Amino acid sequence: MDFLELDPGHVDIILQYQAELEKLGVKLNDEHLKQIIYNYAHNLEPSIQAFIEYCAKGLLEKPNDYLIKALRYGWKPRNIANPPKLPLFTASDFDTGHTPEQRQENYRRLCDLVKHSCHPSKTPTRFKPWHRLRLYGQRPDLTTIAQFMADPILRPEIERAISQHPEWGYQITPNGVQELEF
Incomplete structure (x- = not known):
């Protein structure tokens, strides 16, 4: 990384944020980015x-493009008192040991579960029968929920779905998901 034409104070700023920017995928050696940094120092x-x-x-998919946009348009952080830190998680933090195919299958099953549980199929009639407004017949089974709870990425979504649908009869406990007895 050579920013020889920059003021030493600006070089210090780049060095201060270099590790965070690289972790986010920014390529500081990109010539276009360097030119924008010179122009908007x-x-x-x-x-x-x-x-x-x-x-x-x-x-972000193209972090350099977003950094260039931030420099050109003079983005300002919302929380100036506490400078931003890296996000809590990056892609490597979500490595669960599952293959990409298993993760895609888990995601597809979660989407199906939410779609079928939250949006009952619509009938073409003008009036909705009262029994179609209830979700009792579309309760996910405990095994499926346990599989989704095992995936750290899908866990918050299934927890949210359980809390939004008390009629399923499940509760989240420190030991996992348990069926409520009515």
């Missing part, structure tokens, strides 16, 4: 902070 630190804050929502 007056806005460097707040733009980098705003970019890191924006990345806290999730990893």
